[in-house]
Amino acid sequence: QSALTQPASVSGSPGQSITISCTGTSSDVGNYNLVSWYQQHPGKAPKLMIYEVSTRPSGVSNRFSGSKSGNKASLTISGLQAEDEADYYCCSYAGSSISMVFGGGTKVTVL
Amino acid sequence: EVQLVESGGGLVQPGGSLRLSCAASGFNFDDYAIHWVRQVPGRGLEWVSGISWNSGNRGYVDSVKGRFTISRDSAKKSLYLQMNSLRPEDTALYYCAKFSGNYASPERHFDSWGQGTLVTVSS
Numbered sequence: 001q002s003a004l005t006q007p008a009s010v011s012g013s014p015g016q017s018i019t020i021s022c023t024g025t026s027s028d029v030g031n032y033n034l035v036s037w038y039q040q041h042p043g044k045a046p047k048l049m050i051y052e053v054s055t056r057p058s059g060v061s062n063r064f065s066g067s068k069s070g071n072k073a074s075l076t077i078s079g080l081q082a083e084d085e086a087d088y089y090c091c092s093y094a095g096s097s098i099s100m101v102f103g104g105g106t107k108v109t110v111l
Numbered sequence: 112e113v114q115l116v117e118s119g120g121g122l123v124q125p126g127g128s129l130r131l132s133c134a135a136s137g138f139n140f141d142d143y144a145i146h147w148v149r150q151v152p153g154r155g156l157e158w159v160s161g162i163s164w165n166s167g168n169r170g171y172v173d174s175v176k177g178r179f180t181i182s183r184d185s186a187k188k189s190l191y192l193q194m195n196s197l198r199p200e201d202t203a204l205y206y207c208a209k210f211s212g213n214y215a216s217p218e219r220h221f222d223s224w225g226q227g228t229l230v231t232v233s234s
Contacts, residue, residue: 036220093219
């Protein structure tokens with residue numbers, strides 16, 4: 001049950017693309033295509049941005065995309081905008097029907 | 112509209128107990144697994160516990176096993192977290208979060224969250 005590993009911070013200029021990595025193990029990220037990503041602005045509850053590795057919920061901008069290779073998942077934000085400045089968390093199903101594990105979170109700064 | 116409203120947080124001394132509640136509305140409560148996720152102020156999210164739609168499956172993060180118990184009440188459409196032997200490191204904002212897929216679904220992600228209830232463990 002170790003937390004997934006994310007970089008503490010990533011930054012980019014408006015219009016640029018950034019990628020946030022999320023590294024797990026063969027017991028979570030590597031074993032299931034059930035990685036999700038959440039955006040959290042200060043003082044707010046998390047918001048689902050990507051699920052099942054690369055699926056966007058209705059209403060989420062297509063500037064957000066997800067992928068996975070082996071034990072590593074990634075979230076890419078293209079055409080970075082000021083409103084994208086927030087904390088981002090990856091999350092993976094970890095088995096036993098109910099267990100989940102989060103990453104430590106990545107602070108995205110728009111320069 | 113799905114609503115999850117947590118309550119029961121507060122200040123408690125180390126070694127004490129607290130029971131959190133999460134009142135659910137806007138969806139068929141009996142069909143969905145629901146979870147507790149906590150966040151130390153200024154820190155990251157941590158999955159704490161989850162319970163399946165029929166209470167047949169319950170899971171806990173290692174750090175709370177044997178101290179916390181998750182349960183649900185269908186008639187009251189509520190989720191609970193009984194927290195015993197509380198430690199300072201349990202201090203956090205506790206969110207209630209719902210799985211997106213119902214009992215028949217393989218989906219494993221959270222589509223709705225409450226606003227959280229703050230638990231502070233301190234002498």
